[in-house]
Amino acid sequence: MTKALADVRILDMTHVQAGPTASQLMAWLGADVIKFEPPTGDVTRGQLRDVPNADSLYFTMLNCNKRSITVNMKNPMGKEVFIALLKKCDVVMENFGPGVLDRLGFPWSRIHDINPAIVLASIKGFGSSGAYADFKAYENVAQAMGGSMSTTGFMDGPPLVTGSQIGDSGTGLHLVIGILAALHQRKQTGQGQMVEVAMMDSVMNLCRVKFRDHQRLGHGSLAEYSMSTQGMPFTPRSGNDSGGGQLGNAVRCKPGGPNDYLYVVVQEAVWDGLARRIGGEALATDPRFAKISERRKNQQTMWELLTDFASHHTKWDLMKILNEIDVPCGPIMSTEDLVNDEHVRGREMVVELDHPQRGQWLNVGMPIKLSDSPAQIERSPLLGEHTEEILREVLGLPEAEIATMREAGAFSKDPPKIQEYRPLREAG
């Protein structure tokens, strides 16, 4: 079956999370992704290891369906291999720290000269311009600086990071969108371009509605927040308030464990049915809750009534009860709940894979479902597993030349066995 991106070849220099999550999505959409690693490998191969001497889950879960080649970019022959691969690829992806590609001798202008049709897709913490451009970044730095942490948690507690990796994986999604747009434009112009996505910008984009509230504060307090926002100069942390036009909150259920909560949205249209179910006619006609404006004012009492009702039910039972009367709601699902959930398994959002070093393991599946070319998820590559295959198939190099390059140190961190520099023959 032809894949959507079957005609796209990617030179994937990304590492850690933000870049690899993007190139993994491109691979699942069908691109041939060549993971171009230093001889020591992507650092995450060895981070947070759970099985001795096996690639970590940190690595395996972000690098499926890729081929791995190890090349030493600080070796002249390694640079030649890189140049030859640039000529054979449609996209080159990277998320190095500021200035790394320039220091390796490959600024965008040179990459564009080598292959004018190639798209350079680049993630930086803060982009290539501005006061923060020289700073490195990790997930939580981006969450801190993009507005997420200041708006997450409760106002009487510290700012919190979210579990969703919006700084890394969220940035990766933005990068994929940029790459697809650049490839589309290339069909009209024949030219590649540089796609740059900053982690801070991506988090700001994902916090867009918080800037809606920031501006609304200039015109009065925010009635939907369960706390007072009177006179606040910035969007506060809003706990579990819905943050939208409808009231919502997490309601504690039986038996009261850490994830025994149901998130309930008290949508305007369902109040009557909900009120009748939890408090009968008396609650349905109670003037304190008759209109959404009244419910906003008295929401603390409303949540107490709902919590009292919920204390007799598990989150699963309550989900059923409320869905029967069309109330939008969702149990707080733990990772344990999710990996065993029938719906999740049915949608292949948890997939089982085999790995030569670690045996059976689970990956989160592909959330983008294409009817004509569904993703087929395959395990991540071992370090350098496809080095020779790529040199032979993609670059068309004969064995003797590969051997010479190996001796010249193109693929290892060890000093070269031969010192003389022999440029690669021009790869066709």
Ligand SMILES: CC(C)(COP(=O)(O)OP(=O)(O)OC[C@H]1O[C@@H](n2cnc3c(N)ncnc32)[C@H](O)[C@@H]1OP(=O)(O)O)[C@@H](O)C(=O)NCCC(=O)NCCS
């Ligand atoms: C994530 C980050 C903080 C990690 O920092 P780091 O571990 O110091 O790594 P850097 O990317 O800065 O540097 C990589 C080094 O490996 C070298 N390297 C990379 N690929 C190589 C290869 N194939 N051969 C030889 N050397 C290689 C680079 O030349 C660079 O060396 P230098 O410092 O001498 O220039 C940094 O890469 C970063 O800020 N990236 C952009 C933001 C981002 O994506 N963060 C999210 C991470 S999930």
